Amino acid sequence: MKTIIYFSILATSVFMFASCSSNSNEEVPNDNGRKQRMLTVVPKAQPGTRSSLTDQGSQGLSSMWEMGDEMTVYNKTYPSSGYHTIKATSTSKAANFVGTADCEVNDQLRLFYPSLGTKGAVTDPAGNGTLTLDISEQKGTLEDIQQHYDFFYGEATVGEVTDNAAVANAELSQNLTVICKFTFKCNKEYLKDISSVEVTNVAPKAAFALSSRTTPILTPSAAGTINVVATDNIDNSVYVTLFPGETVPSFTVMAADGKYEGALSAATLQAGKFYNVVVETARTGEGSVDSGSNPDYVEVCGIKWAKGNLEYDPVNGGDPGFMENWRIAPTQWHFVGYDKGYDININIADEPIKDKFWWNNILSPFDPTSNNYKSNGNSISGKIFYYYDDSSDDDWTTTVNADWANRGDLAYYVSNKQYRLPTLAHVKLLLYEASYQWGYYMVGNKKVYGVLFTTPNGSRITSTYEQSVELSDEDLEKGLFLPAARILTSSGQLGNSSPPNVDGHYLYSQSSVFSFDSNHSLGKVYLEAINYSLLYRHSVRPILCE
Secondary structure: OOOEEEEEEEOOOOOOOOOOOOOOOOOOEEEOOEEEEEEEEEEEEOOOOOOOOOHHHHEEEEOOOOOOOOOEEEEEOHHHHHHHEEEEEEOOOOEEEEEEEEOOOHHHHHHEEOEEEEEOOOEEEOOOOEEEEEEEEEEOOHHHHHHOOOEEEEEEEEEEEEEOOEEEEEEEEEEEOOOEEEEEOOEEEEEOOEEEHHHHHHHHOEEEEEOOOOOOOOEEOEEEEEEEEEEEEEEEEEEEEEEEEOOOOOEEEEOEEEEEEEEEEEEEEEEOOEEEEEEHHHHHHOOOOOHHOOEEEEEEEOEEOOOOOOOOOOOOOOOOOOOOOOOOOOOOOOOOOHHHHOOOOOEEHOOOOOOOOEOOEEEOOOOOOOOOOOOOOOOOOOOOOEOOOOOOOOOOOEEOOOOOEEEEOHHHHHHOEEEEOOOOOHHHHHHHOOEEEEEEEEEEEEEEEEEEEOOOOOOOOOHHHHEEEOOOHHHOOOOOEEEEEEEEEOOOEEEEEEEOEEEEOOOOOEEEEEEEEOOOOOEEEEEEEEEOOEEEEEEEOOEEEE
C-alpha cells in the first residue's frame, strides 16, 4: 500500500510560561512554615507551542497561547505541596503564566500542559505524582487537540521571592506528542462525510512521572485503540494526537456511503513533529466490492468498457501511464457535480475536476478557440492526426507520434494508447443488443440516476425510467452504468438531470452523442446527432479498454 508522508518540525524551543493570578493577596502559610505566593512563570526563550493551532499546509502548524490557558505546577523540591494551576495572562506566543502556588526561593518546579483534572486527558489516579495521559477518545479537530491532547512539559526555578510573590524562569520545554493529519482516499477519491475513525495498533495512554528524581520519561501503554468520533461529519481529513515511537497504525473509517479500512507501513514518530499522511483505503462495508479481484473493465456483449469515464483532475491526480492529471473516474456513477444534487447548473470553472473537452481537440481540451474537427462523421477512435497543409480542414494525416498530434481521440492520446473512444458499432451493441435497466445508485443521501447495460442472459431485457431500481456495487460490477448528466452548454455550465426529467448525453468517436431521456420513448436510449455550432462538450465519455 502506497503511503505519502510530509512533515514539518514544530519550533525547537517548544514553549514556556509566564504569570499567575489569584483572588487574594493574603499569605497562606503551610503546616511546615512554607507559604502560598503569587507565582509568575516567565519563559527564558521564545516558545513554540500552543494553544491555538492553525494548519498552514506545507508550512506545518503554527501556534500561540491564549489568555486563560491553564497549566499544572508540581514542586519537585517540596512534592507534598501538591498540584497548583497557573494561567496565561495574554494571547501571544510568549505569554506569562500566573497563579497561586506553594513556592520558596530555589524551588525546582515542573510544569505540564494541559492542566490536571479529576477526569479526562490528564489525571493522577494514584495521587503519587505520576500523570496518566489518555488520548483514547478524540474528535478529529485541531481545536479538540489544542484543548486536551497537545501535551507539553517544562521546568523552572524560583529565583525571586517576596512575602507575597515569586518569579520563576522557565529553563526547558518538551513536546510529548505527535499531531497527525490523516487524509483518507479510496480508489483515487477522497472520502467524504466521515463520522468516525478507529485507529488501532497505537498506544491509547501513557504515564508521565512528575515525581521522578530525574527528568520524567513518557511511557506509552501497550498498543490499543483510539476512537475518533466527529461532532460534525468531516470531509477528507482528521487530526489525531499520537504518542511518539514505532507504530504500524490501522484505520477503520465510517463515511456516509459505507465502511472503509486501511493501514500504514511501519514508521517511527518523533515528538514535536506534524505528519501529513495520505491513507489509501478499501471499501469493506455496506455493499462493498473486492476490487482487487476484479479487472479494470466491465464487459458487455464482448466489448470491454472502462469502469468510469475520462476525467481531468488536478486535485486527486492522474492514473499511472496517463498524462498528468488525466484519469479514469473512480466509479461508474461519478461525474462532475454528482454530489451537488440534481436540478442545478454547475459552473465547471468552479470544479476541481475539469471534466470537459471538445470532440477531437487534444491540444486545448478545456477552452478551444474554434470548432476544429477532422471531418464530419469520420471515426477518430484510437487515432491522432496532424496538419500537413493548413490551407484546408481536410488536410489531415494520421500519426503515431504523439508530439506531432494536435487533433484526434483524446482518450487514446492522454492514456498513451490504453483507452479509446467507442465507435458507432460499439454504441449500437449497447443500444440494440445489450439488456438495460434504469436505476439509481445511492451516494450518501443522494440518488445518481442512470442506465445499467449488461450482456443478455437469454432473452434481452429492457426497462423504462418508471421501472427504476436501486443499484448496488455488485450490480455495477455486472455491466456498464452510464450516469445521467446533461451535455455542457457553450458557457461551460453542466445541467444535471432532475427526476422525473432524467437524461444523459455521451460522446463517441464520430462527432455525435447517444442519449437517454426519461420522457423520450418511455425512457429508452437513442442515437442523436450533435450540432457543432452549439455545443459538443460532454460530461460523460464512456471509453473502451484496449
